Amino acid sequence: MDTHDLLTIGEVVDRSGFPHSALRYYEREGLVSATRTSGGQRRYERGVLRRLAFIRAARAIGIGLDEVREALDRLPAGRTPTKADWTRLSRSWRGRLDEQIEALVALRDGLDSCIGCGCLSLARCRLWNPDDRIGVQGDGARLLPPALRRPAVG
Amino acid sequence: MDTHDLLTIGEVVDRSGFPHSALRYYEREGLVSATRTSGGQRRYERGVLRRLAFIRAARAIGIGLDEVREALDRLPAGRTPTKADWTRLSRSWRGRLDEQIEALVALRDGLDSCIGCGCLSLARCRLWNPDDRIGVQGDGARLLPPALRRPAVG
């Protein structure tokens, strides 16, 4: 708990894998916080690494930052989050992940049946016919679960 | 083959499900083409519907427009694409889809093991430890297959 527990931004960069710019962005967006030295430099508590790991996992699943922030906001204020707290958050995404996998599998099956049956007629094929949008895709609403993006492809 | 086979943009909107704006955008980007009336209005050949259906399926899988264009460019010039032509293109994405599903399943398994084993230690957990980025994610390179996006979340 003494000052030796505080990390510089460079250390957090090294240990979290996020670049400075992302860390500062997350701070602006209220996903992480840091105290400051008298000179204005950021000093992070160790717990930030767990938050960042959580953010990374969330992003990998395709959760948007807004939603990640909401999730983090649900962590208990005041005390250090316990394992149970983190587990609860993670569990809530398990369902998301299942949905996404399900949607992709449905899409794959559609593609398979298309390839297999030669049903490229626009009138019949599940996958190709936009009026019957892949079964999964509602009325232009939710074909696939949200976005699934990688941080930086570069 | 007579002019009655040509569709107005409104008809294509209705039958493809894409809004005008997207059709015009795709034309600018070279994904679809249209002839023009003497007055400058677009007239689409029927085949455009199949192209658009293909584009829709591709987008659903998360393929970027650049890559979709490349794929479409590989269709035979001059003659109307056959069923086999379309099937070949679709098949190439089957692998993509498999990869994506695999990556998500891996992520889910990681999440499961995290939830189950209580390994929230940053030093050990596959999912939480950024140094061992989810196994799947290389060196900041390719955790998950490209982007997987929905057209409009509404």
Added chain:
DNA sequence: CCTTGACCTCGAGCTGACTTCAGCTCCCAC
């Protein structure tokens, strides 16, 4: 004290895939 590398802020820029807008023109049914 000095140097040097780590750090700071603020604002602009970027990518992708469109959407929106303003201000016109076309074309077809009546």
Added chain:
DNA sequence: GTGGGAGCTGAAGTCAGCTCGAGGTCAAGG
């Protein structure tokens, strides 16, 4: 021939999630 819905253009705007650059400050080793 005319009214009005359908269509046209080019430029600008949007959204997410950062990245980059300029121009300056901080802090620790020598």
